Amino acid sequence: xxxxxxxxxxxxxxxxxxxxxxxxxxxxxxxxxxxxxxxxxxxxxxxxxxxxxxxxxxxxxxxxxxxxxxxxxxxxxxxxxxxxxxxxxxxxxxxxxxxxxxxxxxxxxxxxxxxxxxxxxxxxxxxxxxxxxxxxxxxxxxxxxxxxxxxxxxxxxxxxxxxxxxxxxxxxxxxxxxxxxxxxxxxxxxxxxxxxxxxxxxxxxxxxxxxxxxxxxxxxxxxxxxxxxxxxxxxxxxxxxxxxxxxxxxxxxxxxxxxxxxxxxxxx
Amino acid sequence: xxxxxxxxxxxxxxxxxxxxxxxxxxxxxxxxxxxxxxxxxxxxxxxxxxxxxxxxxxxxxxxxxxxxxxxxxxxxxxxxxxxxxxxxxxxxxxxxxxxxxxxxxxxxxxxxxxxxxxxxxxxxxxxxxxxxxxxxxxxxxxxxxxxxxxxxxxxxxxxxxxxxxxxxxxxxxxxxxxxxxxxxxxxxxxxxxxxxxxxxxxxxxxxxxxxxxxxxxxxxxxxxxxxxxxxxxxxxxxxxxxxxxxxxxxxxxxxxxxxxxxxxxxxxxxxxxxxxxxxxxxxxxxxxxxxxxxxxxxxxxxxxxxxxxxxxxxxxxxxxxxxxxxxxxxxxxxxxxxxxxxxxxxxxxxxxxxxxxxxxxxxxxxxxxxxxxxx
Numbered sequence: 131x132x133x134x135x136x137x138x139x140x141x142x143x144x145x146x147x148x149x150x151x152x153x154x155x156x157x158x159x160x161x162x163x164x165x166x167x168x169x170x171x172x173x174x175x176x177x178x179x180x181x182x183x184x185x186x187x188x189x190x191x192x193x194x195x196x197x198x199x200x201x202x203x204x205x206x207x208x209x210x211x212x213x214x215x216x217x218x219x220x221x222x223x224x225x226x227x228x229x230x231x232x233x234x235x236x237x238x239x240x241x242x243x244x245x246x247x248x249x250x251x252x253x254x255x256x257x258x259x260x261x262x263x264x265x266x267x268x269x270x271x272x273x274x275x276x277x278x279x280x281x282x283x284x285x286x287x288x289x290x291x292x293x294x295x296x297x298x299x300x301x302x303x304x305x306x307x308x309x310x311x312x313x314x315x316x317x318x319x320x321x322x323x324x325x326x327x328x329x330x331x332x333x334x335x336x337x338x339x340x341x342x343x344x345x346x347x348x349x350x351x352x353x354x355x356x357x358x359x360x361x362x363x364x365x366x367x368x369x370x371x372x373x374x375x376x377x378x379x380x381x382x383x384x385x386x387x388x389x390x391x392x393x394x395x396x397x398x
Numbered sequence: 399x400x401x402x403x404x405x406x407x408x409x410x411x412x413x414x415x416x417x418x419x420x421x422x423x424x425x426x427x428x429x430x431x432x433x434x435x436x437x438x439x440x441x442x443x444x445x446x447x448x449x450x451x452x453x454x455x456x457x458x459x460x461x462x463x464x465x466x467x468x469x470x471x472x473x474x475x476x477x478x479x480x481x482x483x484x485x486x487x488x489x490x491x492x493x494x495x496x497x498x499x500x501x502x503x504x505x506x507x508x509x510x511x512x513x514x515x516x517x518x519x520x521x522x523x524x525x526x527x528x529x530x531x532x533x534x535x536x537x538x539x540x541x542x543x544x545x546x547x548x549x550x551x552x553x554x555x556x557x558x559x560x561x562x563x564x565x566x567x568x569x570x571x572x573x574x575x576x577x578x579x580x581x582x583x584x585x586x587x588x589x590x591x592x593x594x595x596x597x598x599x600x601x602x603x604x605x606x607x608x609x610x611x612x613x614x615x616x617x618x619x620x621x622x623x624x625x626x627x628x629x630x631x632x633x634x635x636x637x638x639x640x641x642x643x644x645x646x647x648x649x650x651x652x653x654x655x656x657x658x659x660x661x662x663x664x665x666x667x668x669x670x671x672x673x674x675x676x677x678x679x680x681x682x683x684x685x686x687x688x689x690x691x692x693x694x695x696x697x698x699x700x701x702x703x704x705x706x707x708x709x710x711x712x713x714x715x716x717x718x719x720x721x722x723x724x725x726x727x728x729x730x731x732x733x734x735x736x737x738x739x740x741x742x743x744x745x746x747x748x749x750x751x752x753x754x755x756x757x758x759x760x761x762x763x764x765x766x767x768x769x770x771x772x773x
Contacts, residue, residue: 290465291498293486295512295563309502 151368158361165357176362183359189346192258193327196342200265201322207266208273208318209311215274216281227274234271241268242335249336256338264332269322276321280314313385320378324371410615410630413440415477416567416599417462422471424457424623431457432468433623439601439616441566444593446602446610449620450646455603456571458620462601463569464488476566491560492569495576497552499544505531506540508555512563530558533592550581557589561596568593570602574609586612607647611635619643627683639683641694641772650694651741655771657691667771669693671737672714675766682771692772697744699768702730702760704751709763718758728753732762 157165161173180186214220215227233241245264249256284307292302308315333342341349347363350356417439424432432454439445447455460466461473464485473480475489491512500508510527531537534554539547547555553573560568570589574582590613593600604610610617611631618628627639638644641652658666663679672693703709719740720731728747731740743762747753754760 285496285498287494287496287498288500290485291492291494291559292500292511294463294465294490294492295559296486296515298486306500 154361154368155365157358158365160358163355163358165361176358177366179359180362180366185341186346186363189341189343192261192337192340193343195258196261196265196333197323197326199259199262200269200326201319203262203266204269204273204322205277205315205318207270208277209315211270211274212277212281216278217286230274231271233268234275238268238329238331242332245332246335256336256340258337258340260336260338261333261340261342264336265326265329268329268332269325272321272325273318276318277311277314280311280317284310313382316378316381320374324374410440410443413442415439416441416443416475417601418472418474419458420472420474422458422461422473423469424454424461424466425469431623432461435471435623435625437618437625437628439599441599442597444590444600444602444613444615446604446614446617447620448604448607448610448617448646451605453620454623455605455620459492459569459571459601459603462488462567463490463492489566490569491563491565491567492571493553493556493560493573495572497556497573497576499547499552499555501545503544504540505536505542505544505547505555508544509540509558509562511559526562530562533561533595534558535588549577550585553577553585557592561592561598564596565598567599567601570600572603572605574604575606582609589613611647619646621646635696637681637683637770638694641692644694644770644772649697649742650770651697651700652692652694652772653737653741655691655693657771665771667691667693669769671716671734672712672764675712675769677766677769677771681767681769684771684773694770694772695741695764695768697729697742699764700741700743701763702732702743702745702754703763711763711765713761713763715759715761718754718756718760721753721756723753730754732760734762 156169158176159172159174160169161171161175162169211227211230215223242264245260245267249260254260288306288310289302292306293299297305328344329342330344330348334345334348337345347360350360415438419435419437422432422435423430435458447458449455457466461468462475462480464480464483480488500511503511506524506527509530510523513523513526516523527540528537531540534557536551536554536558539551539555544552544555556573573589574585577585586609589600589602602610602613611634614631616628616630617634618625619634620626621642627634627643629637634643634647638647638650641650644650653670653672655667655669658668658674660666660679664676665679665682666674666676668674701709701711703713714734716732716734716737718730719733720729722729726747728745730743730745732743733740741762745751
């Protein structure tokens, strides 16, 4: 049958995609240091072990600070750029937008290396904020792409109507533009946050003595007895990601329902 | 077409001026969008800007609202220069083509949006919103979500939202173009009623000549950034000043003609197929250069004569080439003897009058008073 082959393909594809992730919680709850079948029994001790790793806590704190800061920065910059590119015409617009979007396809290792050289060249110490800088750089193109779509679908006459009814340009932006592009802003914050949280190369190059979560996980892989704890950490991260996306999708759909706009696809 | 009871309005010419365009030019880069607009619009007038897309009518409207800067010239509202007055403080409000209803707000939040900046208690504002909704026939719709409304209802919300601020001028940018035919005709009548009720100046942009004729006190017909003719609907229809205007408004037949003599307010002409006749100078609203010209006449100014019918007007024989039946009307394309192309004649299908077949020989009655001479 014709449909049968496609169905098999879809199932194999999903297994390929999700089997490794499913293995995470399985071994996180397995009562053994070695990652192999058969399973030895149920335990939560690896989760408990996470509480006794001060370096992990530091890395987690660093990662959260970096992810929140760079997602807010990238989204703020993205709002300005998306607004400018969708509403105004100015000389060199095409080239400028192209240059801003370039980090999207530039190899990260190149970005990380050149940033490192510049920072060391002008004698700046590596710290959390240097990572924030790098992450903002790579998150901004994503933010612009998402926000441009949001601004593009906004009818220009809505802003003109508010202005015509006596509001200032600023209050028009606050009362009309911002609420209507809010789903885009939330998407942008979320994507930027996720990108920053699991970014490795830039963080590895620019963090100095302040490890981020991915850098910490990488460093722990050298110690086999730490691996189940890393599995537990991974399990928590997956659960949190799913929760975060669900919340974002809920708000996106609620926003759509409130404004009666057509659903043009979201995360889920 | 809808009919609206005509109250006796004050003659347009005697009313004070509300809007004045003084040699307004607008360039977009090299593109000359407005080419020297001179016009005055009177207080309380229902004024239409009519023309094909790209003629500059919407641009002109937006210069009144303050959404477009002009390159040279001046726009005055109620005697004041508008050059340095931004859109949010001009005494104008606009109904947008897309209605621009704020989708995240309720109907009453939309309608009351302009009151945010005004003083007064919230109870007072709520009362004004309720009044505005009642005026457009949406009483009780205040709590509804704006996005859940139909096209006609959105239109009404947009009207209420613009009128609640009691502007001196209401600007309407193709407000009916998104509605279906029936709804459009209903809204035309309501807009006229509303305009009489509030008494403020309405300026309507439309590409629909019928809409402009039905609703307006005066119409400015625009082509390529210029006003081709500014007149009341009847003058525009009966005495268009160019072939271009005549073609844009309704159907006009044209026949080649020659000016013979011009004296004492009378013009003697020789029209192909119709022969020699004499018309009044007022029947040549455009400048006449003499020599080769053309005459135009509307399909309904001709009458087909049936067997045995006589007329006090002039008559010309011809052959029916095409018959289009519309129910209440029948359109005939008749080739008059000695004429190169057929002319269109519309006949009302009154009881007992048969529809004629293609190829029938017929006689067409016409009168010199219905002719318009073009340069």
